[in-house]
Amino acid sequence: MFHALATATRRDIVRRTIEREQSVSALAADYDMSFAAVQKHVTVLEDAGLIIKRAEGRERLVRANPEMIAKARALLARYEELWRARVARLDDLFAAETRSEESTKSTQEPPAQGE
Amino acid sequence: MFHALATATRRDIVRRTIEREQSVSALAADYDMSFAAVQKHVTVLEDAGLIIKRAEGRERLVRANPEMIAKARALLARYEELWRARVARLDDLFAAETRSEESTKSTQEPPAQGE
DNA sequence: CTAACGTACAACCAAATGGTTGCACAACAA
């Protein structure tokens, strides 16, 4: 999944197929590589569930699958959530320390970006 | 960047270093591969800016860099934004068509998840 | 029917990837 997004060409294909559904050859026309190469990128994206192919006559129309994109974003959002939880824990620890030491209020670290 | 997140081991290292800073060998101890292999994963993550290494004695302490994670998430969020914009355009187009046809209110497509 | 188009797929190739072992070296412990 992240692997499928790891190439600039593939991210560009995702971006373009978000904007509008289009055929594989229409996509291939804009890249400086063979049709077969683009076709393979499309296959990788399809296997990852990031795009969906649909047959129409002799063409295969490609559109992005926003569900998968949302899934990837959610995973990263969860990492950020873990980070916030860690910062909160450190804050608690710091608060407990200062409470017991009762006077040392010198080198407090800023809470780092919270949103 | 997405490439750095493309391996389960590396995503796990990111997750663990979000929770707390730890040395490279502490990380390596929990994976079924050589220290050198883990060290290379750490290097990949460091080059991608996803983690930060800090020297302390003979150890190298590793912590996650939440800024980069946020950056990746923002890119995916932007894709979702493009999707919403597209859906909005299609809605407008559909509205215009029904307005000109003045009666055909049959096969309306559901707006798909908007949030 | 025949030609052109859009796609799929196989074979092939160079480079990158993910793993290994071995060695060197600084920092710490005895």
Add this chain to the structure above:
DNA sequence: TTGTTGTGCAACCATTTGGTTGTACGTTAG
């Protein structure tokens, strides 16, 4: 000092990746 620990790095290897060309086949156009 000597030994152990933590790290970095190079060399090597099998597999995957990202690209190529060529072939085959269904669909559309003339």
